Amino acid sequence: MTVIEYTSPLIVQRADPYIYKHTDGYYYFTASVPAYNLIEIRRAHTLEGLAHAAPRTIWRKHESGPMSQLIWAPELHFIDGKWFIYFAAAETTALDKLGMFQHRMFCIECDAADPMRSEDDWVERGQVETGMDTFSLDATTFEHDGKLYYVWAQKDNAIKGNSNLYIAEMANPWTLKTKPVMLSKPEYDWEIRGFWVNEGPAVIHRNGRFFLTYSASATDENYAMGMLTVADNVDLLDAANWSKSKEPVFKSDLATHQYGPGHNSFTVAEDGKTDLMVYHCRNYTDIKGDPLYDPNRHTKVQPFTWNEDGTPNFGKPTPYNYD
Structure with a gap:
């Protein structure tokens, strides 16, 4: 069997x-x-090619207002023949009275075949309203049985911590159809180091189940990934149908100096078969100031395998293979 490796x-x-x-x-x-001021897309026919592909800016932050500061974590989705990007943005860099950033979630749409053609092709669909006017971010979507689902992280002022994970069905790609259902909150020791956080959800569908990975704790070396699991033939909006791993499924590897892996997504290798995990990671722990403003969280891609019971085995972060 050929072992796939990426830079x-x-x-x-x-x-x-x-x-x-x-x-x-x-x-x-x-x-x-790193400047948190715009959204860019790049493309290539191979994953290695992405490293050298020229990025195209398709949206820039506003001069003022809710989409004017700290543009975080864009995701590009293709839904019903159109392109959508979900991202989080704030009106200010200041923290609120609870000591948190003030992000909300937004959506932009492009109906051109080429999403990189022009900034003018992208239309703002506005804020994705959840019924809770609190810090929210890291939205992703997936489709199943003709329904579109939205998964994201949000603060509930009645629950300790920065963010919990929620799911809802969507009426269209920028509007929720159902009320948010909480799937997970920070509770285990590895989820509450530095900050009480569940964020960065990502979904993969294999072996009759949905696996929802997420990231927890502060964005330094404590950052680690957890996982929720649900069968694909039950009500996905019933939190009781989901099970939560008690231990992280992917974490720092001190032996190879890989620290704080997380905020992942999934794709497939060039062979069309091998599942890949995409994530960011640092190779040092001596961070000056707020880890959020340290630019050296680098994108990594690595294949993962599946256990005999049908669950994913993410292994350990791959060490750097170039200086």
Whole structure:
């Protein structure tokens, strides 16, 4: 069996990475840029090619208002023949009275075949309203049995911590159809180091189940990934149908100096078969100031395997293979 390996890290200084393989044969990549001031897309026919592909800016932050600061974690989705990007943005860099950022979630749409053609092709669909006017971010979507689902992280002022994970069905790609259902909150020791956080959800559907990975704790070396699991033939909006792993499924590897892996997404290798995990990671722990403003969270891509019981085995973060 051929072992697939990619340059590690693949793309430097790109956190919250999202890679989507489209039917046109291209891999599309977007992520948070270090200045948090715009959304860019790059594409290539191979994953290695993404490292050298020229990024195209398709949206820039506003001068003022709710989409004017700290543009975080864009994700590119293709839904019913149109392109959509979900992202989080704030009106200010100041913290609120609870000591938290003030992000809300937004959606932009492009109905051009080529999402990189022009900034003018992208239309703002506004804020994705959840019924809770609190800190929210890291939205992703997936489709199942003709329904579109939205999964995201949000603060509930009645629950300790920065964010919990929620799911809802969507009426269209920027409007929820159902009320939010909480799937997970920070509770285990490894989820509450530095900050009480559940964020960055990603979904993969295999072996009759949905596996929802997420990231927890502070964005330094404590950052780690957890996982929720649900059968694909039950009500996905019933939290009781989901089970939560008590231990992290992917975490720092001190032996190879890989720290804080997380905020992942999933794609497939060039062979069309091998499942890949995309994530960001640092190779040092001596961070000056707030880890959020340290630019060296690099994008990495690595294959993973499946256990005999049908669950994913993500292994350990791949060490850097170039200086």
